[in-house]
Amino acid sequence: MGKIFAVRENTLAILEKRYIKSKHYIFINELVDDDLYDQRLYNSVVNLSKKMDVGILPVVLHCNSEELVKRVQSEERYQENKITDSDFAMKKTKGRRLFVPEGSLESDNSNLSAEEVAKKIVESMKGWKKLVETSVNNLTKRTRG
Secondary structure: OHHHHHHHHHHHHHHHHHOOOOOOOOOOOOOEOOOHHHHHHHHHHHHHHHHHOOOOOOEEEEOOHHHHHHHHOOHHHHHOOOOOOHHHHHHHHOOOEEEEEOOOEEEEOOOOOHHHHHHHHHHHHOOOOOOOOOOOOOEEEEEOO
């Protein structure tokens, strides 16, 4: 994981130096509570947002186990060389607490399409305020599965 973190840190450093002033940047990652790597990763994004003077809207998507199995086994994931072993996915997520920063938009997407989730996120961004104060020190604990 150290090499992956170094690549991500370098990517964030490049973005900081060469970013285009934009309303939105999207970072996607599964973050688990009490995982030092995930905390470091999240804090890196928070620190970058402060340097770039952009806000953060953490979005946490929940999915029930049955739907997760269907999604993991989808043909689309196979074509994108993503994990398609549902047993592995279930073992990886069982009982793990999600990393949920204060002020996060949380949504159960078990019965929603990607388009419906995106619309929900866009709606939530209307009237949204900056959350650059967010850090790993003010988290809400949730359990997946």
